[in-house]
Amino acid sequence: MDSLGNLEWEKSLGSYGDEEASSIQQRIDGGFIIAGSTETSNEFDVSGNHGSFDFWIVKLSPFTVSTKELNITLKELTIYQDLSELQITFFSKKSSTARLNIFDLKGKNLFHNIINVSQGVNKDKINCANFSRGIYFLEIVSENGTLTKRFSIF
DSSP: OOTTSOOOOOOOOOOSSEEEEEEEEEOTTSOEEEEEEEEOOSOTTOOSOOSSOEEEEEEEOOOOSEEEOGGGOEEEEEEEEETTEEEEEEEESSOEEEEEEEEOTTOOEEEEEEEEEOSEEEEEEEEOTTSOSEEEEEEEEETTEEEEEEEEEO
16 A cells, blocks of 8 residues: 555455465565465465365565656665664655655654755665554655655564
8 A cells, every 4th residue: 555545556365265364474674474374276376275274374575565756766765774763765866855754554644854855875864763663654755756665663
């Protein structure tokens, strides 16, 4: 989902029977690992069904939930948590000012700041000591484009 809660993509795994995810954990690299079971025959994503319930482990790679790059001017947004601080790095082809926002999963804006963006690699730090553990979205909006990325506070 994007920072406003709109569906960006989805993927269904399984077949016609019952499938259930019983555990979902976020990995250190930002991806997810899902444990679950299926009670389906050998159709669609399911092959080698061994009768009754079979168990699945699914690994999802980390991804950028929403990256809108106008003329590919802003790109390569990375977010790294170092204790109570977020370290942000991104690239811009042009200098400008930008608004940096952090949203929770409900779309509530929890943080905003105006930053100066220089041509080339940009770095910034945000104190995240008052943020609860969970999933958030960081958005950088400038006249050069918009970058949005999902991140987690551990």
